[in-house]
Amino acid sequence: MVCVDFKKELNPEQLTAVEIMDGPVLVIAGAGSGKTRTLVYRVARLIQQGVEPDKILLLTFTRKAAATMLARASQIVGYQCQQVAGGTFHGFAHKMLRRYGHLIGYPSNFTILDRADMLDLLHLLARQLELTGPGRQFPRKSTLASIVSKTENCGGSVLKVIEQGYPHLIGELPGLEKLIPVYRRYKKVHALMDYDDLLLNWRDVLKENAEVRESMGSWFRYIMVDEYQDTNAAQAEIVHLMACGHHNVMVVGDDAQSIYSFRGANFKNIMDFPDMFSGTRIIKLEKNYRSTQPNLDCTNAIIANAREKFTKQLTAQRKGGNPPYLYTAKEEVDQARFVADRVQELLKDGFKPSDIAILFRAGFHSFHLETELSRRGIIFVKRGGLRLIESAHIKDLLALLRILINPLDRLSWSRILLLIERLGLKSAEKIFAQLIKSEDPVECLSTYNTKAAWGETVRGLGSILKRLHSMPVDLGDLLLQLEKWYRPHLKRIHHEDYPKRLQELAHLRGIAARYDDAVSMLADLALDPPEQEDIEKERDKLVLSTMHSAKGLEWKAVLILSLAEGRFPSPAASFGNKEIEEERRLFYVAATRAKDFLCFCYPAFVSVSGTGLLPARPSRFLEEIPAELLQLWKNRIDAGEKIDQKNWRNISVDNRTLSGHPENIQQINSDGILRSDKGSPGVFALGKRVRHPIFGPGRIIKDNGSRKIQVLFDVAGEKTLHLDYAKLSVIDSG
């Protein structure tokens, strides 16, 4: 066994956490405080103490995170760390449900619905129930999915979810209440589970079966959970039930970094942990090893403005460094040029491409930058963008594979049949109705009787499927055979980038080679989609990432884009304190990724769909940072001269070069909606009827001064609104 001096490698608090062998432990760890390190060394220590690796379970936010940790642990005490069970909650639940799912009436080869599948299925069922249709406005697909998902995660009351998050959809309540049970039943009958079901069903299996709990308790003697602030109630229950009999659970997290509440996560979870496990030992890691002092001063200032005070105060261990930079770009193209310049400069200074990351709120914010980087020949990877599995051609091919596995998979059938020219919704329905009735659906298809022009194509598909059924081939060949049928359709529908898509299909076959059955490949693709490129190749590239996908990672240099009102906080979240607070934590997460170089950028003009270029104010979160903690980029040359306290917020960008007459300029608001800044004073006068995107129509009943008014909404009741933030419009009373 390799000899490790744990005392030398860890600080006293980390060492305490690592050395506790039994009982529940809660580690509250600040950003950059070495929580990954702590988990890695604890795994190593357990194994050094003679715990068998397969008795340990390490649950992380991504599968990659678990793999990285176990690889590091292996370097410390040896390869047997690779045998530790590790992965995501969803992946683990899936594995367990394949084994124990029969206890709640699921076969072991059930199908996982990814998000797009869930959207399509809900839409289909809503149409069947005639909830959509002429003259009826039903919530959009993605809204629908969010509501259903939230409902399942928060105890099953649609009414509560609608009241809290979607008051404008209160009229759809009866429809939703009809839809949800139908959706539930459909999934059960067709052996489908969506992401929520994986967790909820696994919880139910544990809850209802003492023998499963006991077997879990003796199988995994040590459970560790990373990023615990981003788990939901079901996950907390699962942990509790699985630790049955030993309570050797260590959870690690940071309440200030909770950014996934839209997915049902609740950071109060982490505070409730000691209530769930009596005798919990709490350890705080408050030393920051990642960032320099000036960076930390700045990030501390960001989180200091949070409404809820957090549990710890971070102190930097690294001295030296410069305050973070602030750059005001003219507009987004200029911002992209600036960032590309900085990247090239950093590379010249000896940074590796993989030392640098560029972060932003939403995928499309990096559009201009991607163009600029490509133009200069700088290679990058984008995380959190469009995944391979989300593109149409990949989904088409996987749908063919699914039909082969499960000939009753309605969604996949309809996807495939609609590919065929001159075959539409009605014919697809008719064909499926026939298939479902017949004893042998594939046989039925290969002899399908019709006068329509597409008859031959459909029968051809049937005979290919029949052939593939009868002869066992390996997964790669199988995909190739299916692809042969698919190619003409691909060519017809996507003729402009046909070759590129063909290449990606070949890539999919490459992935398939790693699996020996289609069921586990489909599950893996849904739970942990592989990146476009191989991980090996990705290793030394510049990273472009959404702030969410940057969680848990660090870089020497970080540039954060588009910190302007209307971009960040996201307009969709600018209403409601809870959402704003989460956006603030998100900003905190993004800024704490930087070790040395940190730069905030915002464009003085933002382009808004349809309207063109409009002036934008710096993000409210930037404005909250005391000016002396930042330095303007252009001052860098003047030996780090600090910002003029009063004036940096009014940095003059030459308006005339951009938009002609400054007096005509409208202000773009926090919510991305325009209004004339000086405003015609009478627009929001007492008694006027107004409309709010969430609360619907209402009447102004009071003017509180300082741009605040009180409105009595027809449905949502009385609310106080700030005119600078609320998306209000006047309803014409004529």
Next chain:
DNA sequence: TTTGCTTATCTTTTT
């Protein structure tokens, strides 16, 4: 029954 054209709406983050 399918397809192509017009119009209205909404624009985030992800296992």
Next chain:
DNA sequence: GATAAGCAAA
């Protein structure tokens, strides 16, 4: 600027 519903023509 994409997406879905609605409508008219083939």
